[in-house]
Amino acid sequence: MTELLRYDIVGSFLRPEALKEARAAFEKGDIDQNELTEVENREIKTLIKKQVENGLKSITDGEFRRSWWHLDFFWGLNGVEQVKDEGGYAFSEGPSRIETARLSGPISGENHPFVEHFKFLSAHTPEGIEARQTVPAPARLFSELTRKENLDQTRAFYKDDDALIDAIAKAYQTVIEDLHDAGLKTIQFDDTTWGRLVGDQTEINGKNGDPKEKERLKQLFADVNNRAIALLPEDLRVQTHICRGNYRSTWFASGAYDTVATPLFDQENVDAYLLEYDSDRSGGFEPLQYVSGDKQVVLGLITSKDGELEDRDEVLNRIKEAAQYIPLERLALSTQCGFASTEEGNNLTEAQQWAKIRLVKSIAEEVWPEKVKG
Template sequence: MSTLHAPFRYDFVGSFLRPAHLKQARLDFEAGRIDQAALTAVEDDCIRELVEKIKEIGYHVITDGEFRRSTWHLDFMWGFNGVEHRKTVDGNTTFNAEAAMIDDTYMTGKISVKNHPFVDHFKFVKALEDENTVAKQTIPSPGQFYAYFTGSELLKKTLEFYGTEEAFAEDVVKAYGEFVQEIYAAGCRNLQLDDCVWGGMVNPKLAVELTGREGAELEAYKALILKLNNDVIAQAPEDLAINTHVCRGNYHSTYFSSGAYDGVADLLFGEENVNAYYLEYDDERSGGFEPLAKISAEKKVVLGLVTTKRPELEDKAAVIARIREAEKYIPLDRLYLSPQCGFASCEIGNKLTEEEQWAKLKLVKEIAEEVWG
């Protein structure tokens, strides 16, 4: 299976609810009650248990559930030289009126990467592959990394080290290219670029607030985000499948953005050179399926029709009906099914139980087998 590529007909985004004893171990580590080796041992055990459960219910892709991370994106950034972080005192990001406790992350110099910790994290999961499963690695997209450090709040700090945004963009592409080579050498053939930039851009007002740009300047910024992603993809080995997940925010069952894909479809769907898109379509915040007509070439779409934000199980017939609706805009053989996002983009997790999490994944598989056979 190590040569097969995601997506699969029934799939998932990547993160899972952290078991209670893993959360406790992380608290104990932060308080100095256990050392790194003890924490790693707990993480290892929890990841093995997670992968066994994924295999048990019949999925073909495995991840570490992001169990070694605090957040879906910042831990990756912390693996770069030139990036530091500290515990936030107050919530620093608002998700649907809930303050998110996410570490303050900032630059201390020009970025570079070598021996990124995620490479060893991947090797651990890679060793758990079998004849029916393949491991994938999830990371924030290059555009996400760039946007984080050039947004309205952090741009001034970035320019202290780089002078120009263009110089920073060049280093982002270079560092990501080096990471891709490292993870590829470790055996990775499925890489997923998680991306909240496009999820923010679907909301015109929020796009201005996040970037500090508007009008022609904002449009140029969108084009640059696209170029960064494509430049990194272009450098990657041909047999590395690179997919992307577009997210509108996923913290403790809340979100930070709403809006249909229409406003970003030309760039995101028409010009980003990924193999597949994992798209949120679990409620009205995502709009209709019409923008899927902009998906270029033979690219695939993973419909996120089952929500990870609420515990209630979706109605099977209703989900199938929505798949049939999406089929009007893109052929069924290029459509796939998954939950709309991970179950725990941050370690706090969404507001459902592990049992409810697995029920969601079983439903996704059941529906996919009925639709695609």
């Protein structure tokens, strides 16, 4: 297995003003796609430089070409269309924008735009630094396509869940193999489906199920993710980020990992988990004892939802506490989520964003002095 980076990020960064202005101009028709792409390219190159200057060893394009962390990927698949008048998500302090992804035909992954996006990132990433790609988990696409407003259209192409899961897995395999051919070594699945099932919650996409429904969904989510992973190249590292929502610093769920530790930690065939652990909404570290094999855990103890820096000693103590349940050599530290899972971004400044990253690096250097790559 690839050596674990002892400090990390989840992937998205606050959009710079120049990029926000360009996207707004594009939406109004004041600039064309080529002009928007020029701004995206420039801002991504600047972001690459900043990530390296702040000590990151695995970098992303900040998701600067996306509006959403997940929907843009879905829309890039063949057979999936953008819908702007339905959808949306309920968060702790109000609803998100109204958009969703709906089937217009059979799903496939050929010629996905994210492959070209990755090639640009890779081409401008300095030697010795890894270019990483983040995508929404396959389970998240299943969840979107089986929303009550999308289900009838999904069933027009896939008669049951198993057929849909098989199609999703094959589409993901196509995209990821194309990314791997372009040089990708680490793929990250961002996955909020488990956040819908933590604690006492059994509701997802309007399905107010009993405990049996919750168990069915847990196994289904693990199944679709594992099917997508099953045939990937052996030298490709697969990691997943588990989150309870991140929209303008708000969230949609609370609950410990206890109720999803099986099958998430012991049956999902990933190399590493990046786990949200920045508040009591995530519960304690006890479920980490169920992380199977030599799989690794990146503790998201530094929040991305506000700009206040965490108390260093408190973070150090929490790492020690986590190490009671999983060996310290299998642990690392990161921010809890991205800084801008959607283009609106969270409620902090760019300066605070970079200060958070430097804090993560500094603490990791203290905890794992012989292991931090420098």
